Amino acid sequence: MSEHIVPRKVYFVVFGALMVLTALTVFAANIDFGVLNDVIAMTIAVTKAVLVILFFMHVRYGSRLIMLVVVAGFFWLAILMVLTLSDYNSRKWVEQRVRQSTIPSEAGR
Structure with missing residues (x-):
């Protein structure tokens, strides 16, 4: 080679x-x-x-085989990123829980 x-x-x-x-x-x-x-x-x-x-x-x-492996790796990375970000963006309750935990409680006054 x-x-x-x-x-x-x-x-x-x-x-x-x-x-x-x-x-x-x-x-x-x-x-x-x-x-x-x-x-x-x-x-x-x-x-x-x-x-x-x-x-x-x-x-x-x-070679073309090496290029195929690289493209397949990027394709797989794109799939993982799309799935992860779609799961993260679908969880609206996370924002509500964070907001509730940052509000000071009345019992502590």
Whole structure:
């Protein structure tokens, strides 16, 4: 099995892109985008993760089987996140219990 030789320039370009995305993350964290804060943060994080996986882990130059395993892993992660977040969002009673526990009682006065 022959290894693919990646030029150093590719690594430096990817490293530069990761540094720009990191600076963008810091910049975005200091600005209030309202409901888009989480979406922007996750988009930047996923972009950085994909760059690391494709280039530093050599998935881009690997076989189709390796790419299939990586895609299947991301698909499984997405399923787990959707199921977890849907369960969390369906539990409205958690908010009510937290609110009740933070109200000072009359007996303590």
